[in-house]
Amino acid sequence: MSDEIILHHYFTSPFSEKVRILLGIKGLTWRSVIQPTIMPKPDLTPLTGGYRRIPVMQIGADIFCDSAVIMAEIERRRPTPRVIHGAxxxxxxxxxxxxxxxxxxxxxxxxxxxxxxxxxxxxxxxxxxxxxxxxxxxxxxxxxxxxxxxxxxxxxxxxxxxxxxxxxxxxxxxxxxxxxxxxxxxxxxxxxxxxxxxxxxxxxxxxxxxxSLGRGSTRADMTTAEAIEVAKGANPAPAEQIPHDPKDPIGLPAGADVHVVADDYARDPIAGILVAANPERIVIARDDPRVGRVNVHFPRVGFAALAP
Ligand SMILES: N[C@@H](CCC(=O)N[C@@H](CS)C(=O)NCC(=O)O)C(=O)O
CATH class of the missing domain: 1.20.1050.10 (Glutathione S-transferase Yfyf (Class Pi); Chain A, domain 2)
Known part of the structure; x- marks a missing residue:
């Protein structure tokens, strides 16, 4: 099923724990993919374009990098019970x-x-x-x-x-x-x-x-190789679902080549084509020989997109 929530994580990761709790509050079922704690992460970076941090969420061929955009997407897909208020x-x-x-x-x-x-x-x-x-x-x-x-x-x-x-x-x-x-x-x-x-x-x-809020329920665990196959067999969600804000200070149109970079650590640039930038997120499209076309989502706060 390509709309399953797949969480790439490892148990000792505190940023993953945030996502696991949110899945618990929402009562969601998800698939668990355990990734290595250090590089290389050969079945993660083809999905993300090089982003190596954990957690990463995958839904079909949409890849969400950073717990903030992961939680925003979970809230968008499952608005009740409401967990996130702006501030x-x-x-x-x-x-x-x-x-x-x-x-x-x-x-x-x-x-x-x-x-x-x-x-x-x-x-x-x-x-x-x-x-x-x-x-x-x-x-x-x-x-x-x-x-x-x-x-x-x-x-x-x-x-x-x-x-x-x-x-x-x-x-x-x-x-x-x-x-x-x-x-x-x-x-x-x-x-x-x-x-x-x-x-x-x-x-x-x-x-x-x-x-004691729980961590949602995990259907069977998934291997990293199976997660790659899921992405390969799916298409990214249609771009209309993610509006591009022409006023975004990125100042680039959808379709422009960009590099996305975190502003704190693990600052390797992730190359792709801008799908959308808006106050909530930056989304780029990428092609990879192992996974085909994927859309990679980053939170707007904490990341920059630059012309290469
Ligand atoms: N801002 C990121 C931070 C993620 C982060 O630093 N995660 C740690 C693990 S909890 C990490 O990726 N460490 C390096 C690694 O696992 O390769 C987020 O909110 O997801």
Whole structure:
């Protein structure tokens, strides 16, 4: 079935956990494709045109790169129950970047010395050569715990005043965004997280509420090779479904050759033909000998499209 949701991910990926929770809140069924945690990813990059991060969602020959556009597409396809309200995206970006920094610092400060050299090499290459500085992360771990605790305290206060969920009476993207960091921290360092937050009872109870939302149901797992076959046998969704905004500051018409680049890390340019750019996303079309024609979707915020 070419409209199945196929999630390319791996279990320890916090950005994938966001998507898995959204699938759970929506009660959706999805197929799970496990991708490698380091390069090469020979059955992922033909789909994405070189984008290597995780998660990636595939629906037929439409490929969604980055958890933000993945969640936007899931919400578009399955609007009820409503999970995303506009301003939630601000929480999401903050949690992906500013809240994620102390989380990563605490985790790798504690376990950095156990990380295999090939992982270190891969992540250094992904970040444009920035050293994976185990000693530096170790030294920064305690200050980072202070940052994490300070941000968790905002949530404790929020839950004191308000309903059970971060932004209202039902679980929403704000919960998903905040939760990702608690999930990642706890998966690596459960005792440390519990001790850091033991006097934040509302946060701990909320964490359990989010954890029990489920992760949707997975039909049978799919191999990476099967996912390639699905793309090959499908056509991208018609372009009319994704309006091109002529006012988009990209300043290029649909049909122009472009390179799409992330503005943070893993900045390898993804080449394609512009299908649409609008305030929500950038979509390019690509042809690949193994998968044929695919449309690759990126979130607008966090990515640029440049003339090659
Ligand atoms: N902004 C991206 C970030 C994705 C990201 O950094 N994912 C991590 C895994 S959680 C990753 O791709 N690491 C490198 C890799 O797995 O190859 C998103 O929201 O999806």
């Amino acid at each position: 939630d995206w601000a929480f999401n970006l903050w949690a992906d970047r500013l809240f994620f920094q102390p989380t990563v610092g605490i985790i790798f400060g504690a376990i950095g010395h156990t990380v295999p050299p090939e992982f270190i090499k891969d992540r250094e290459a992904m970040s444009g050569g920035r050293p994976f500085d185990v000693a530096g992360m170790k030294a920064a771990a305690e200050p980072m715990k202070g940052q994490f605790r300070g941000m968790a305290f905002w949530l404790e206060r929020q839950l004191e005043d308000g309903p059970a969920w971060v932004a209202g009476d039902a679980p929403g993207l704000a919960d998903i965004a905040w939760y990702m960091n608690f999930w990642f921290f706890r998966s690596a360092l459960k005792a440390e997280m519990t001790s850091l937050l033991e006097d934040f009872p509302r946060v701990l109870a909320w964490r359990e509420r989010v954890a």
